[in-house]
Amino acid sequence: MTTRDQARRAATDLSTLLAAESRAGFTWQQRMWQIAACLCADATDDEAMRAARSRFEAVYPGLRDFRLSPRSEPSAHERLATLTARLHDLLHMPPVTLRRARAADAPRIAMIWHTGWRDGHLGNVPDELIAARTPDSFRARAAERVPDTTVAEVGDVVAGFVMVVADEVEQVYLDASFRGGGVADVLLTEAERLVATNGHGVAWLAVVPGNARARRFYERSGWKDDGGFDYVATGIHVPCRRYVKPVSR
Ligand SMILES: CC(C)(COP(=O)(O)OP(=O)(O)OC[C@H]1O[C@@H](n2cnc3c(N)ncnc32)[C@H](O)[C@@H]1OP(=O)(O)O)[C@@H](O)C(=O)NCCC(=O)NCCS
Numbered sequence: 417m418t419t420r421d422q423a424r425r426a427a428t429d430l431s432t433l434l435a436a437e438s439r440a441g442f443t444w445q446q447r448m449w450q451i452a453a454c455l456c457a458d459a460t461d462d463e464a465m466r467a468a469r470s471r472f473e474a475v476y477p478g479l480r481d482f483r484l485s486p487r488s489e490p491s492a493h494e495r496l497a498t499l500t501a502r503l504h505d506l507l508h509m510p511p512v513t514l515r516r517a518r519a520a521d522a523p524r525i526a527m528i529w530h531t532g533w534r535d536g537h538l539g540n541v542p543d544e545l546i547a548a549r550t551p552d553s554f555r556a557r558a559a560e561r562v563p564d565t566t567v568a569e570v571g572d573v574v575a576g577f578v579m580v581v582a583d584e585v586e587q588v589y590l591d592a593s594f595r596g597g598g599v600a601d602v603l604l605t606e607a608e609r610l611v612a613t614n615g616h617g618v619a620w621l622a623v624v625p626g627n628a629r630a631r632r633f634y635e636r637s638g639w640k641d642d643g644g645f646d647y648v649a650t651g652i653h654v655p656c657r658r659y660v661k662p663v664s665r
Pocket residue numbers: 417532533535536537587588589590591594595596597598599600622623624627628629630632633636
């Protein structure tokens with residue numbers, strides 16, 4: 417999913433919210449118009465902005481003379497503010513660029529890897545493995561694995577990375593603040609390209625069954641669950657799902 421797709425989705429979420437809040441009052445409605453105006457001002461040649469604008473226009477005409485209940489207003493405003501900020505961030509996100517990792521990236525990679533690993537694995541892998549995955553272990557592995565690593569930069573910030581060895585996509589990790597913005601799609605597409613360049617027709621990866629977000633992401637990207645197996649990590653058997661995807665140059 418591209419950043420633009422994500423932006424379109426945020427716009428859809430926003431318009432769904434507006435439709436659900438059709439009992440909106442005047443202040444609320446004005447706020448909507450302000451947002452719509454901001455969107456329209458930027459909209460000249462941006463497809464996602466045009467989509468947002470038409471959705472807003474479809475929602476607004478009927479909004480008159482309604483009031484939000486005092487109880488629901490704060491939470492509605494909060495949700496609207498979150499969605500608007502998200503939409504803004506996505507639409508103004510600098511382009512994602514890819515490059516081979518350098519030794520100087522290792523500390524940032526280790527940090528993203530450590531926090532992302534915990535997000536995807538706590539409660540989903542044996543306690544023994546959690547005990548072995550200390551911050552130092554990520555620092556050491558990130559430094560060792562620089563030659564296998566490609567990083568994605570957003571502006572001049574390393575947002576995430578992927579490691580590819582032969583036909584295996586070993587790690588796909590994003591800093592939490594960049595998740596949901598299409599950066600992972602760029603990294604995974606590059607990983608697939610690298611597997612094909614390595615001379616393989618099918619890429620594979622391992623994911624723990626409980627890592628629902630990663631599984632959903634892989635499935636949305638055309639990867640198929642090819643069954644369960646034990647991945648041996650640091651001598652520890654970890655029940656995993658094997659995902660595969662045909663790749664071509
Ligand atoms: C896995 C990862 C790279 C995916 O990148 P991302 O930007 O978060 O991916 P997206 O948001 O585009 O896609 C995630 C999908 O999971 C869905 N999702 C989010 N939270 C979810 C949850 N708790 N349960 C199920 N699905 C979830 C999202 O809605 C989205 O699906 P959709 O497009 O059908 O709506 C990123 O989340 C990450 O770095 N996670 C931590 C590290 C990790 O687990 N890496 C993989 C190791 S195998």
